[in-house]
Amino acid sequence: MDEIRKIEEELKKLMIEALGFEDLVPEDIDPEKPLFGDTGLGLDSVDALELVMIMDKHYGVLIEDPEEGKRVLSCVRTMAEFVVENRKS
């Protein structure tokens, strides 16, 4: 569980940096809130590809299938869980 928390914090920082959120701090991002759509952070398809790249680069986990991508990228929590499940240790 602690590992998931730790990855969530890392992911939030990486996201703010890579997606260019000027006025957000990690605490502003609720790990259970949706990242896409009108609620939440309002990310789009280009951001989704950017997140896939972050997951690959920093954790070596690949999201190949678009349907799987939708599920994994739904919130920071699901992303962190995917990292823990798929990371080669």
Add this chain to the structure above:
Amino acid sequence: MQTASKASGNHGSGGLSLVAVLGVGAVTPHGVGVGALWQGISSGKTAVRESRQSRFADLAHVPVGSVPESVLSLPPFAGLSLERGRACFLAGLSLREALESARLSIRDLREQNACLFLATAKGPIDVFQRYCVNSGVPVVEEQPSTASELAAVVAEALDIRGTVQVVSAACASGTLAVGSASEEVRSGRSGLAVVLGVEILSEFVLSGFLALKGLSLSPARPFDSDRQGLNPAEASAAVILEPTQDLYRVRISGWGLSNDAHHITGPDPTGKGLCRAVREALIQAETTPDRVGAVLAHGTATVQNDDMEMSALERTFGRQIPMLCGIKGSIGHTFGAAGVIETVAATLMLDHGIVPRTVGHFRCARPGFNLLGGPLPRPSVLLCNSGFGGVNAAAFLESHGA
């Protein structure tokens, strides 16, 4: 290509004239010449092949449309040699053919105060890449290293004295350049216009579309329900426009330009933006949707683009959608140059009175669209392109008919 009239001199400040296509030239993955292009797109063949020459494994098997190697040993035109970059050289080959088919010399261009519009997305990207790979070793002086410089080098070679401009509207650049150039001619500011489209294959663009998951790993399938993305390609095409009062073989009778105001890379799925550009072109041409003989569409074979285009066509034409055709399954997607190559293709369609079957298409994603080709029912072709930045451009070409 036959032409019905010769350049008829300056039109001073007098009334607006018609704008005729006087000459066309092309070098494409099907080889040198508009004959090779027509042969390729009308015989149902694809020139798209595995690239096989990337230093990156991820790009090595991506299908692309590259100009045949044999083309590179042809004599350069007007000093636009391969040493000055691939874009410069290919541009020269298409310009030579266009001027020959228009029966014009470089002197005519100067005397008619010709203008030059260059349509390109990445211009001399080979020069840029070499610079980056060699970690900042300065580019060779004789090699144009920006699109502006490429336009200036071509203008110098052709002795152009009118407006010389790079048009940068992503994949709509070509159609927009044809439209802009037609405006220069129609208004009398130039007695001739040269529209040049050029795009070359690059690791830059391939890597980017790989990152955007936009590449197809097989030859592209425009408008097909199983389409999976585009095939990057390279080509150059040139179109010469002249003012005319009534004699013409093919003329540019209207064009339109719009923005989706929706998203920078994803087209507006409703097709409203493209529909506005199409309507503007038809209004300027003083015609109506039922007078359109065929649509030569963008058809990149990405899921989003083709979906948007079909929506825009349904919105424009209702249930009576004209025959639809796309050539990117046959030559690939030449990005900024695409609209100029498709202006050449539309001119050839009008010359032959034939709509080619859409190569790569097997089963259309929606009902109501005919992609099988056949005789052109009316002597007119609507051309459209859309690109990143939400831009859409359309042009309407007409001939007198057979």
Add this chain to the structure above:
Amino acid sequence: MALEVFIRGGAKVDGRGVKRLHGAFRPWEDPIPEASDHRLEGIRGKDLFDEPPARFGRMDLLSKLTLGCAFHALSDAGDPASPPPVEGIILGSWAGCLMTDLNYYLPVCDKGISEAGPSLFSYTLPNVALGEVCKELGLTGPNTVVSMGRASAVAALVTAFHWIRSGRAECLLAGGAEAVDGKVRKYLRLPMDSDVESGAFFLVLEGGGSTDPGIRIASAAAGFQSRKQARLRQGGAGSGIDELWRSLESGFQGRLEVNAVTDEGFTAGLTLISELSDG
């Protein structure tokens, strides 16, 4: 009545701040963090907007400057309650997205294809900046980038003039933007003391009747000289924009010629006429 083309407003963004044509100079409120080569690289949404666009931070510098400047030019043109009916935008840019091209591709060269960033790649076309403007300001009409070396900004005004005169649009934003850093200067082989800097400049042009008061563009033309001619020309190359801006700001009277010429041979020129209103 012949259609005349009037300058309704404008704005300029540079290293020091924002200036609207009819407004006071607004220096950067919070000091912009010093970036590697140029302080504008660190520009933030709140430096340019009271309510910054949601994804301003994701944009490349060309888009940030173009969007910020276009917004201020539009705000400068007339009464906020009834803004001019701007339909589209024409951007003149020489360097275009070259800075973004280098930022995207140098890491790919260096470390391989895993460095190819989808978001950054999306900005490697200069007209994507216009996509941001059109989306943010709701413009659905003509939009394009024209490039003619350093004459690009004046060339954009020339194009807008022709498009309004021919009836393609009634009201357009037109001007220039450059995003330049050390890498871009090196690629363009600019001397260290070159005056080409990051910044943006936009005017709102609108068609009107020949008896309307205000500053109008009486004629506009672009052309090309051979390199030989360009070398023989008197005076140096210039974008013409500083001269144009100064004259507009000082409220000139009478006639003004603005010319841009470049070392490559591009030329673009405008003739402006300013007449006092009867009121």
